[in-house]
Amino acid sequence: MRALLITNPNSTSQSELMLRQVYARLREVPDLHLLVRQSHYPGHAAEMVSTLTRAECDVVIAVGGDGTVNEIVGGLLGSPKNPRPAEEVPVLAVIPAGSANVFARALGFPAEPADAAQTLAECMLYDLRRTIRLGTWESLGADGEAEPDEARWFAVNAGFGLDADVLHAVDKARAKGLAATPLRYLRATLRGWARARVRPPHIDVHAKAGERTLELRGAQLIFASNTNPWTFLGPLPVVTNPRNSFDKGLGVFGLTDIGGIGGFAGLLHLFGAYRLARGRVIQFDDAEWVELGVPGLHRFQADGESEGKLEHVRLRSIPDALEVYSP
Incomplete structure (x- = not known):
């Protein structure tokens, strides 16, 4: 499985220790090939995923809050006037690392990043996916x-x-x-x-x-x-x-x-x-x-x-x- 993990180094809610804990949990997924990239300015995360297809990348993992999720969703799907089909873009996964983290928690993930990463690892292992409305x-x-x-x-x-x-x-x-x-x-x-x-x-x-x-x-x-x-x-x-x-x-x-x-x-x-x-x-x-x-x-x-x-x-x-x- 090919995964792109995007994190924001300027976020005050993220730390090196937290990220090490997240990586450790995700490494429990067999045959996971994880590429980690950092976003450096507003819109950068959207740019990184705007041309990705599922043939190139199976899953994009957003480490951040609801604003980060919003940016990556917009990058993956493109314009709502002519969106890319859900089956053609990578599956989205979220590790909550913002303030409210409504999206991740409403999906059923724990609020703590390390615990959420453990839950995500299990979801990926057992292929627990769903298609949602936006x-x-x-x-x-x-x-x-x-x-x-x-x-x-x-x-x-x-x-x-x-x-x-x-x-x-x-x-x-x-x-x-x-x-x-x-x-x-x-x-x-x-x-x-x-x-x-x-x-x-x-x-x-x-x-x-x-x-x-x-x-x-x-x-x-x-x-x-x-x-x-x-x-x-x-x-x-x-x-x-x-x-x-x-x-x-x-x-x-x-x-x-x-x-x-x-x-x-x-x-x-x-x-x-x-x-x-x-x-x-x-x-x-x-x-x-x-x-x-x-x-x-x-x-x-x-x-x-x-x-x-x-x-x-x-x-x-x-x-x-x-x-x-x-x-």
């Missing part, structure tokens, strides 16, 4: 038509509002050399929540799942996700759509009002308090596509990476998009 997003103009920029992939979540603002705050802290710890994410979330209650966003949502549709104007909180959970705060899963998975369409979660005690109850809903925010919660599962619009420009995020300020986006769910190793 999401795409594209910015729309005022006329509802797609902007000239290419559509892009996302693997775990995307959206306007609180999540994008939290990521922006954490990115500012990281730029100052501070680690993106679960506690820092929690603090940024609580601060963002407090600001949003004073000046709540107004998000319009239009979604379709078969014969079902969702039409909503002026929601104050909206999350869109490709799997369950939506994210993790350390060991704690943050659940928006419990029935969501990589085998179904997009999940939409929202709150019509985040003010008052009911609004705080809505925040607790994300941690399992499902009965406290009745009447304000929006849940829509298995969506084929979702359109989100905001007045003016607001921050938008995909897979934990800030994509700048946008006004109107369309998300789609793409079936049988990518083959992955999964326990």
